[in-house]
Amino acid sequence: MGMLDGKVAIVTGAGHGIGRGHALELAKHGAKVVVNDLGGSVKGEGEGRDADLTVDIIKERGGDAVGNYADVSDETASDEMIAQAVEAFGRLDILVNNAGIVRDGSIFNMSVDDFDAVIKVHLRGTWLPCKHAATHWRQLNKSTGEKVGGRIINTVSGAGLTGNFGQSNYAPAKAAIASLTQTLSLELYKMGVTVNAVGPAAATRITATMPNAPAVIEPDEVPEDEWNRMDPAVSSPLVAWLASDESSLVTGQVIRAVAENIILMKSWADGPTINNGGKRWDATKLGQQLATDVFHTRAPGLRY
Numbered sequence: 001m002g003m004l005d006g007k008v009a010i011v012t013g014a015g016h017g018i019g020r021g022h023a024l025e026l027a028k029h030g031a032k033v034v035v036n037d038l039g040g041s042v043k044g045e046g047e048g049r050d051a052d053l054t055v056d057i058i059k060e061r062g063g064d065a066v067g068n069y070a071d072v073s074d075e076t077a078s079d080e081m082i083a084q085a086v087e088a089f090g091r092l093d094i095l096v097n098n099a100g101i102v103r104d105g106s107i108f109n110m111s112v113d114d115f116d117a118v119i120k121v122h123l124r125g126t127w128l129p130c131k132h133a134a135t136h137w138r139q140l141n142k143s144t145g146e147k148v149g150g151r152i153i154n155t156v157s158g159a160g161l162t163g164n165f166g167q168s169n170y171a172p173a174k175a176a177i178a179s180l181t182q183t184l185s186l187e188l189y190k191m192g193v194t195v196n197a198v199g200p201a202a203a204t205r206i207t208a209t210m211p212n213a214p215a216v217i218e219p220d221e222v223p224e225d226e227w228n229r230m231d232p233a234v235s236s237p238l239v240a241w242l243a244s245d246e247s248s249l250v251t252g253q254v255i256r257a258v259a260e261n262i263i264l265m266k267s268w269a270d271g272p273t274i275n276n277g278g279k280r281w282d283a284t285k286l287g288q289q290l291a292t293d294v295f296h297t298r299a300p301g302l303r304y
């Protein structure tokens with residue numbers, strides 16, 4: 001008996017890398033999978049049938065899957081992707097938003113197109129499938145009067161949580177996905193839908209664009225009994241658990257899965273606070289107190 005028997009999942013960007021790892025893992029635990037992938041380059045140029053590569057592996061391993069070739073940031077195509085899951089397999093339980101591209105460069109060298117394209121695929125390409133899945137689940141919830149128990153798992157990155165040189169498009173897109181996750185967790189929990197985000201780390205086409213990067217690994221190339229800390233499937237067991245009924249009380253969380261570590265991220269939290277006793281602050285005096293009580297640097301300048 002698999003942990004996800006009877007469940008139907010969509011995994012976006014599952015033709016390669018981490019998404020392929022998630023799709024194989026969900027199928028291993030019994031889910032039927034809609035494998036989405038636009039099939040373009042790592043920069044988001046072109047298109048192809050890369051989703052079929054993952055569908056074939058799932059079928060070879062005895063699972064059930066269908067391909068979807070939508071651009072997740074296209075409003076109509078992402079709606080049709082949700083409909084395809086219901087048509088092909090009769091229901092939708094799990095949405096894993098993983099599709100992504102990179103177009104790195106310092107802000108001086110980054111074109112407006114490179115900014116827009118990355119924000120579009122990551123943020124709009126996560127928001128739209130969330131919107132269509134949530135709408136589908138709400139209709140179901142209204143017609144049955146029962147909680148639907150859906151699961152959304154989004155994909156963030158360390159870059160979005162701490163910032164990263166050369167990624168002024170990608171990092172804010174990923175930070176926005178963390179915020180989207182928290183917001184949707186509040187909006188959807190009443191229907192029994194949880195929304196969490198996973199931050200992976202792996203040797204994929206995306207990391208291969210960075211200097212001194214390890215060679216690309218595809219998850220099916222790593223034997224089941226072999227440990228490789230850069231295997232794109234390293235975060236997939238966490239995704240499978242978050243997709244299961246067992247995780248029903250976990251929502252709005254951002255969790256990184258880096259090699260053997262599972263790290264619960266703390267969101268923005270209040271730090272040192274100063275108070276002016278019900279009066280407006282005087283800007284000329286503020287720096288002194290910020291230096292001593294907040295930033296703990298030498299007054300009067302705030303040196304880092």
Ligand SMILES: NC(=O)c1ccc[n+]([C@@H]2O[C@H](COP(=O)([O-])OP(=O)(O)OC[C@H]3O[C@@H](n4cnc5c(N)ncnc54)[C@H](O)[C@@H]3O)[C@@H](O)[C@H]2O)c1
Binds near residue numbers: 016232
């Ligand atoms: N590799 C890492 O270390 C790392 C770290 C943190 C986060 N991530 C995130 O993990 C996710 C997967 O990336 P990866 O590293 O496996 O890279 P990858 O290039 O192997 O996989 C990304 C997949 O998304 C697909 N895709 C791109 N644009 C699409 C679109 N508009 N519609 C549908 N599919 C589209 C690509 O064709 C590709 O197959 C991304 O969201 C990435 O930002 C990766």
